[in-house]
Amino acid sequence: MTEHLFNKILIANRGEIAVRVMRTAKALGIRTVAIYSDADASALHVQQADEAIALGGVTAAESYLDMHKVLDAARATGAEAIHPGYGFLSENAAFARACEDAGIAFIGPSAAAIEAMGDKASAKALLADSGVPLVPGYHGDEQSDERLSTEAERIGYPLLLKASAGGGGKGMRIVLSAATLHDDIAAARREARSAFGDDRLLIEKYLIRPRHVEVQVFMDSFGNGVYLFERDCSVQRRHQKVIEEAPAPGMTAALRQRMGEAALAVAQRIQYRGAGTVEFLLDANHEFFFMEMNTRLQVEHPVTEMITGVDLVYWQLRVAAGKGLPQDVSQQSLPINGHAIEVRLYAEDPDNHFLPAIGRLNLWQAPELSASVRLDSGVQQGDDVSPYYDPMLAKLIAHGRDRTEALHNLRTALAALQVDGVKTNRDFLLRLLSLEAFANAELSTDFIERNQHELTQPLPTHWELAALTELLLPTLASQSQPQPQQQAHDPWHADGFQSALPAQRVLRLESAVGDVLRARARANEQAHGPDRNQGWHLQLADRSVQLQGRLELKSQAGDTRLLQLDARVNGQQQSLPLALREHDLLLFLPEGSQRFVRNRWLGEQAQDDHGGLTAPMAGQVLEVKVQPGEQVQAGQVLMIMEAMKMEHSIRAPEAALVQAVLYQAGDQVAEGTELLQLEITAEAENAAEADA
Structure with a gap:
């Protein structure tokens, strides 16, 4: 990537997609301009840009969605092009047209293509004679209750009401019978009007347990196009994608080709340009039906990049600069190498109906990154998560030679990601990835609902690990400096062990759900072996526990100490990271994190x-x-x-x-x-x- 495309581009977005675009632009020698609201003045994308322009305000409407402010910023900085990322202005036909009028390249499709696919009903009408399979439904302009009822009877129940002007699950209702149709129509209209300013609805036959499979397409301005295979996005919550993977499990070569060619037919029908995604529903009989086309780069594009080796942002920049697809690219030349899976990390509270969470990221420690593990993030430790924008913090993506290895790599990386200060869905994602049904690729759009019981089962409280941490805290006094991450050590023969700890300790710990441990730990009378660690005996309510271990200080983040616990519990060895504050202990276990309240007033002896x-x-x-x-x-x-x-x-x-x-x-x-x-x-x- 050494060719000249642009001197300077403005990125009309925030968060991880802005940082992602900067990475590719800088590799090409292109200067980047960030825009930001008052809430984002110290954000990561602002810090990493070559220039930054304040838009003022804190809400999206006052800043990132104000196309006049964005265009003024581009003109003021001399930016030749604008990359809209996804969301905000990326699918705004008026903005694409305004860029063209201003002589600034819009890194995306034409305004006409955005308009063609922007309305679901119009898009389906446009494709009616294209040969692209459509779900049986009604997409007409007549919107009276009587007409919708007549069409519902023709299509048959169950059916799906959808907002014609938008997506994301807003204005969407599953209707099981005629008894609730009128109430569901009224509710769907209200939601659609509130979300999109347009209460028109369309009706589709509701498929039982379909999969959501989408195809990544890419076209240049000369009519050349390819499909970069498919992604399975079936694991969803409230019609919002949670886990995405490529390629889709269970695909045959013939089905892949049929879906890919259908997706290209959609793009060619509207003379598309750039990166786009054509979304299908796939039933158990391997029949697929067009849902919609997203005329932008998708959140889940990294899984496609990891299996094909293609930088989709680089391709976007090439095409926006008037160049075609790379000369060595053809449909036959595109590979599928291994498997990739992505999870979206959100600031939200799974225990409170997944409501968005706000606060300060007191702790944000990424897992070890490699060719197999990628983290696309727009946040850093110390950032404030505001209520004004989408709550996605990052995307974690893992690759493997096959799906099993990719899943293992992703679970390992997610377990190593340490975050605190803001509630997140990290532990919920770990539980999803641990389900046998997910390992077996038993995928459908109701996957989370089908596995709700397993996902909500409480984890056993690891009192013994929390207690051992408390018992070993005095050993940290001799560790004035954190140990280097790469330094190898044998925890059972290290100088961190001390045999002169107090003979007995009174412990009181409280779990996050209010359960309390009150117990006395007694030091074993004799040391065990050459490790010089005397160990402890702890009597819990249901079992007796022998504890040994070593606690190592890794780093300090404000008032939070990041530690590594090497533990033996009844002879079983376990190693895990943890975060410690004065009254707070957070264990990062392979199956999820567990928080304990510490009581400082219970002292050493x-x-x-x-x-x-x-x-x-x-x-x-x-x-x-x-x-x-x-x-x-x-x-x-x-x-x-x-x-x-x-x-x-x-x-x-x-x-x-x-x-x-x-x-x-x-x-x-x-x-x-x-x-x-x-x-x-x-x-x-x-x-x-x-x-x-």
Whole structure:
């Protein structure tokens, strides 16, 4: 990639796609211009661009969607072309036309092609005589309830109502019978009007458990085109893709060719230019039906790049600069090398209906990247995730010689990705990838719903690993500097082991779901072998555990220490990363992360435990219910705070003596502020002894 295409391009997007385009542009010697809103002033794409232009505002409408501001930025910086990424202005025909009028190359299809495929009903009407298979349905302009009811009876139930002017699951309703049709029509219209300003609907026959298979096409301005094979995007949630892979499992050569040629026929029908995706539904009989065409680069394009070796952004830049497809490219020359799978990492809360999450990325540590593992990300540690834009943080992609190896590589990489500070779907993705049904490629668009029971089963709480971490924390005192990542070590013969730890410890840990561990750990009387690690005996409610291990400091990220735990639990060895803050412990296990609340006031030795309780968040003290010198019981309310318009009770985690009350009613306190000082009492000692 040494040819001259453009001197400078503006990237009219944000996040990982902006960073992705910059990577290819810089390899070609092209200068890049980033645009940004007030919410994105310190974003990664801004930092990595050669120039950056502030658009003002924080919402998409005030910034990235304002085509006049974007064009003004291009003119001000002398950009010859605009790459729209995906989303925002990428499928806006008016913007493509405005770029053309301004003499700026739009790195995408023509405005006419965008318009042809932008309306689902019109697109299907356009293809009615093309030979491209269409799902039986109604795409007409007559939109009365009576006409829609008549067409529904003709098509037959179950059927699917869809917004004619858009996608993403908005305005979409599955209708099982005529009994609910009128209510479903009204609801679909409301959603379509709200999302797209257009309440027209189309009706399609609803296929039972189809797969969503799409074909990547690419055409130049001279009528040359190829299909770069297919991707399976069947694993979806609310019609939004969650996992994508290429090639699609179970494809035959004949079916691949039929789908590919049908996709090219769609592109040729509208004289397409650039990268596009033609989406199909595939049923159990290997019959496929056209759904829609996305006239842009897709989020999931990396899996296609990994199996073909093609840089699709490079091809986009070539074609936008007036050049054809590379001379050595033909349909017969394109390879399929191995298998690739991608997951989308979102800032969202799977335990709260997948609602978008906001906050600060206190921890963002990528897995080790290689030719087999790729991370496309637009965020970095310390970034604030705002409520203004799509909550996707990154895409993690893995390649393998076959699907089994690709899946193994992806699970390993995802388990090694450490993120904290913002709720994400990381653990949900790990569980998806661990399902036997996914390993067996039992794919359909209702895959998540079919496997909901397994996906929502709680993981066993790893008390023993959390307890061992607590027991080994004193060994970190001698580790003033993090150890190099590449330094090899034998955890069982390393100097980090100490045999002079306290003889017994009182532990109290609380899991993320509120379960509490109260136990006493006793040091084994004799060292075990040459590793000089005395080990511990811990009695849990359902089992007795022998613990040994080593804790190594890897790095420091603000107030978060990143550690590596090498553990032996009843002789079984395990190694895992973890993140530690003053009152917070996060274990990154192969099957998902687990969080524990630590109580600093339970100290190093049982006979001398003391410490303090801190504010869970910034707020105001409403009431203090205890005095210094007062004996309190486990669970007793000590203080009441107000934060975020809600009251929060500060409770004693164990029986204790109140040593000091540091704040009074009316005081404002910051998150993490010590509120009270407590001293453990004999009653707490006896409780821990009884549990042990």
